[in-house]
Amino acid sequence: MATPDLADLDAFAAVSRARSFRGAAVGRGVSPSSLSEAVRRLEAAVGVRLLNRTTRSVTPTEAGERLLERLAPALADVAGALDAVNQFRDSPTGTLRLNVPGSAARLALPDIIGPFLHAHPGITLEIMVEDSFVDVLAAGADAGVRYGERLEKDMIAVPLSGPERYQAAASPAFLERYGTPRHPRDLLAMPCIRHRFPSGALIVLEFEKDGEIIRVSPEGPLITSSSELEIRAAEEGLGVIASFEGFLAPSVAAGRLVPVLEDWNPPFEGPFLYYPSRRHMPAPLRAFVDFVRARRGGS
Template identity: 40%
Template sequence: MKQNFTVRQGALDGVEVFLSVAQHHSFRRAAAELGVTPSAVSQAVRVLEERIGAALFIRTTRSVGLTEAGERFLSRAKPAFEELVAAGEVARGLGQRPAGLLRLSVPRAVVPILLEPLIASFCKAYPEVEVEIATSKELIDLAAEGFDAGIRLGQFVAADMVAVPLTPPFRLVVVGSPAYFAGHSRPEHTDDLRQHACLRWRRSGGALALWSFNDDGNAIEIAVTGPFIAHDFPTMLGAAVEGIGLAQLPEPMVAEGLRAGKLVHVLEPFAPVIPGVFLYYPSRRQIMPKLRAFIDHVKSRPADQGNVKGTR
């Protein structure tokens, strides 16, 4: 059977007043330190004593001393109260300037670009912020897992997140190696993929991703087949370069391989455009300065640093 519970109110009420009186051995001097009247100090101590159930001070017309209960209360309350005040100062500092631990969940493929030069330049600009990069293909719950922000392809960012673009929109392109095309004809239409070995990747939820295309303005998806399944884009890229089969990948990721002649672009007229890569974080009225500083740093970076070479 469900029981009724109430939150204890006023557990710290009067503690600061008690500590001040104990330090000065005077209600009047404590009142002056706290900026209140002596009667207010006396009332706060009286309420504290009633709540505790014991007298804490011995009062005379000339002096104020501690009872045994007061001595024991002081020995425990003073360090605890000082620690509480220190905790408040630490939290206040994190709320007023960029400092503390900034935790980011990112796909493995974007780490080199984040570290060079985005994260490196951010760490130099904000030395009081510690940046932790956790690579994962999973679409995790940022709040539940203790992350400040994440980085993912735009189509995987939930609608209730605030999203900041890291790249402009780009195409998903189909590529294969010259070695692969030495033994296979180049596909001219998406229907031709049935005769090709296609590299696939498994989403974090377990399903195999379909290949997406734009056919005269109509978005279509095709279930391809092939000898190889990867769990991330860099692994799929490596398999395509080795000639295992065709791969559909973000265009910025394959640009270097195309320039070097390690990859060949096919089905270009059918390549769909996707939103790009985004930094995202839970919607809040007020975000911590460390994250705000990182967002501002992302927005102010040179345009040529926006070509992220991989995604989820």
């Protein structure tokens, strides 16, 4: 049996975790065809089929599962050994890949990215914006950003920013026509702009006051997953919008939207940087974690 190339072994592990050549390629910044060729070379070297390929999925064979089980910790040790040299630099080098939701990309990260990259010019920061919850390792990311209620239990979580708040608002013309809602259930009699999650589920609006939680699913003329389209529609008087306060702030400041039901929108925990617990943390990730903790006062 020919000795397999280490890069081909690494490619096989990436495809196996992602269950997709395309998904693994996106996470690694390479083409799917290059990963496919690497896996073919590996299978030729070991003389065994390692992946079952169909038009819809890629799954390890029994031999592939056995190889991946032994291979993953070995590859992690190799990566750790190579990255250990990074610790001797004044500033580490390498690529840090983060998987983040759109809200964090717009509200939490802009104030962090510039100062971090200025402090660490040897690091390349790659940010993948994705609103569905994914396995960060399978997606090719070193760490993710999510909100507390969606964190997996085996992850280490570091607060990325302070509390955030949801806000309901409507245009002045809309409020003149329909009146100002005083209770969340009033929205059931008003057109609302509705948000659809990547999973396909429609958002349920949740309000809280004095320990009472009210959830409503109002109707409306527009359903979209685009916050930009939602805000524009609300500004044009098509319905009440409920979104992150930071998203609506420019429109509120300009008078194009007016907040409503403010006493029903308490603050909640902001996003967390999360990453898997493991013996060795890559130097770029360690630098980012230390940077975030320093900005948050060591929390």
